[in-house]
Amino acid sequence: MIATASDPNLGGRDVDLALAEHFCKEFQSKYKMDARSNPRAFLRLLTEVEKVKKQMSANSTTLPLNIECFMNDKDVRGDIKRTEMEQLCGHLFQRVETTLKQCLDSSGLTLEDIHSVEIVGGSSRIPAIKQLIEKVFKKIPSTTLNQDEAVSRGCALQCAMLSPAVRVKEFAVKDVQNYAVSVSWDASTDGEAAGEMEVFPVNHATPYSRMLTFYRQEPFSIKAMYTGNVPYPDKNIGTWIVKDIRPNAEGKPQKVKVKVRINLHGIMTVSSASLYEAKESTENENGEETQQQQQQQQQQQQTNQNSTEQQNDVDAPMTDGTNNAAPEVGSSTSWTKKISAWFSGEGDKEKKKKQVLKSIELPIESLTAGFSQVEINQYTEQEFKMIAADRQEKERADARNAFEEYVYELRGKLSSDDELAPYILDSDRSALIKHLDDMENWLYDEGEECNRQVYQDKLAELKSKGEPIQNRKIEFELRPFVIEDFAKSLQLTMKALEQMKANDPKFAHLTDEDVKKVDQAFKQSYQWLEQTRQKSVNAPKHLAPPVTVAQIRQEKNEFESTVSPILNKPPPKAPSPPKEQQKSPAEEKTQQAQNAQEQQNQQQNQTQENMEWSSN
Structure with missing residues (x-):
């Protein structure tokens, strides 16, 4: 599957501008007004012609365009057909056809290789563009994707793939470089000529890295630019200066490897530069130092290799013998000198000498149009500060809204005769309403721009006065239901006590101590509930309740935890009869x-009793 975009300088806005120009001329001749002279009017015109353009995609009849109070409080009217629009935008559609043909040619595919053509974007709804696509690719364009959301959904999916915090299925997206990138370098003082090379051709895979090898003895610069047909006047990408290059001990150039890279965002940069310096060392004298340097070099190579694999780079060494300096020249010793050194005793000494290749990381100065790393860090820090400020502002606004909402809510309930008014004295209610009015005036005057803590403190102060009133209302409304629930539980217990006194076989297995315990718990709870009922009837509403709902529920739970295990105690199992009293198999069955x-009948009765206990 191959994805491609149309001309970057051609889109639905160009069609809108063509239609707007048409109506500007019509309004000029009909109403004697120039829409171009008024930016606000021209913006409204662009909005309306976009709506008409969308309607023309499904309608070929004459479509009206009406704008009220367009300019100078005058209304304007006009109309247009799809055929007129196609004539006005004919030059744009010709560019679309040319772009489609170029896309087909550059892809290297034949019409038989293309399975289907999927189109997205708002302008793909225009019938003329669909006809051009069918004309070029000989296939009816497919519109199975959402034409307005396909690009944004793809971007969201790509972000999820790159984010370490989001887990998605394994996808493989291969992107290419749309425009060729070339690099050039300046000449050196030792006679090396300047050169230029195309490192990333058109449609080259990205991300990708290439390694360029130079032989230099002084700092030099590398310049990158786009080549070919680039839809932007400035083709320059940037310049990078490789510093701290020095000649070797003999005053000759040294090998310098420069890594150029295009990352997954399509940004080209010179990521690293290394100087490879060759030194001679004696194995006996500097054996430990040489071994340590070799280990460091191996570790550095391993690190670079791992980093390359993680970044999905493919390093391809590239050299140019014409433009670069002369290749490395290895030292050679004639046989005569070797034999002479052998007999003079210097052979062993020379034999023990080894060449060590040391890699030195070189600093790079970047001269690009983008921001430097220091500036990026500063802007990133500024962004985090702005995010924190937005969060604080939202929390401040939420605290202010919560305070304002509570003022209105509490005052409305206090003013109503059937809400909170019965649960507070008239004098206290008037004072509290006045205090709420003062808080409202403060909120819209001095308290307009206070911080979050001030609103939270004010809200806590109001709640300390308003919540006791609301709690008294809740207690008064719930107390009858809780008392009635407790009374039902006592009624069931009293019924069970009557059955015990009547020697009901269902409770025959209970001991006298169990019966006494149930009876004592019933009398105590019944007396407590009657006292609570009497206190609640005579208690005024504007005062705290003498017994709260929570206390009544706790008393009920303690009573049932004492009585329920006794009333639900199962009877003991009957002992097995002696062998001589055992019956025949038929009688036994x-x-x-x-x-x-x-x-079964006994279990049903017991289950019904348990259900009555559990429901109450």
Whole structure:
């Protein structure tokens, strides 16, 4: 699958401008007004012609355009057909056809290689553009994707793939370089000529890195630029100066490797530069130092390799023998000198000498149109400060809104005769309403721009006065239901006590101590509930309740935790009969059936009692 975009300088806005120019001329001749002279009027015209353009995609009849109070409090009217629009935008559609043909040619595909053509974007709804696509690719364009959201959804998916905090399925997206990138370098003082090379051709895979090798003895600069047909007047990308290059001990140039890279965002940069310096060392004298340097070099190479694999780079060394300096020249010793050194005793000494290649990271000065790393860090820090300020402002606004909402809510309930008014004295209610009025005046005057803590403190102060009133209302409304619930539980217990006194077989297994315990708990709770009921009837509404709902529920739970285990205690199992009293198999089967029926009836009765307990 290959994705491509149309001309970057051609889109739906160009069609809108063509239609707007048409109506500007019409309004000039009909109403004697120039829409171009009024930016606000011209913006409204662009908005309306965009709506008409969308309607023309599905309608070929004459479509009206009406704008009220367009200029100088005058209304304007006009109309246009789809055929007129196609004539006005004919030069734009010709550019679309040319771009489509160039896209097909540059892709290297034949019409038989293309399975389908999917189009997205608002302008793809224009019938003339669909006809051009079908004309070029010999296929009816497909519109299975959402034409307005496809690009944004793709960007969101790409961001999710790159984000370490989001896990998505494994995708493989291969991007290419749309425009060729070339690099050039300046001449050196030792006679090396300047050169230029295209490092990233058109449609080259990205991200990608290339390694360029130079032989230099002084700092030099590398310049990058776009080549080919680039839709921007300035093709320059930037200049990078590789510093701290020095000649070797013999005064000759040294090898310098420069890494140029295009990252996954399509940004080209010179990412690193290294100087490879060759030194001779004696194995006996500097054995430990040489070994340490080799280990460091191996670790550095391993680190670079791992970094390359993580970044999905492909390093391709590139050299140009014409433009670069002469290649490395290795030292050679004639056989005569070797034999002479052998007999003079210097052979062993020379044999022990080794060449060590040391890599030195070189600093790079970047001269690009973008921001430097210091500026990026500063702007990033500024962005975080702005995010924190936005968060603080939102929290401040939320605290202010919560305070304002509570003032209005509490005052409205206090003013109503059937809300909170019965639960506060008239004098206290008038004083509290006046205080709420003062808080409202303060909020719109001095308290307009206070910080979050001030609003929270004011809200806490009001809640300390308003919540006790609301709690008294809640207590008064819930107390009858809670008392009635407790009374039902006591009524069930009293019924069970009456059955115990009547020697009901269901409670025959309970001991006298169990019955006494149930009876004592019932009397205590019944007396407590009657006292609570009497206190609640005579308690005024504007005062705190003598007994709260929570206390009544706690008393009920303590009563049921004492009584329920006794009333739900199962009877003990009957002992097995002696062997001589055992019945025949038929009689035993009949007796088992009768026992099972009686046990089932008893379990049903017990379950019904338990359900009554649990429901109350």
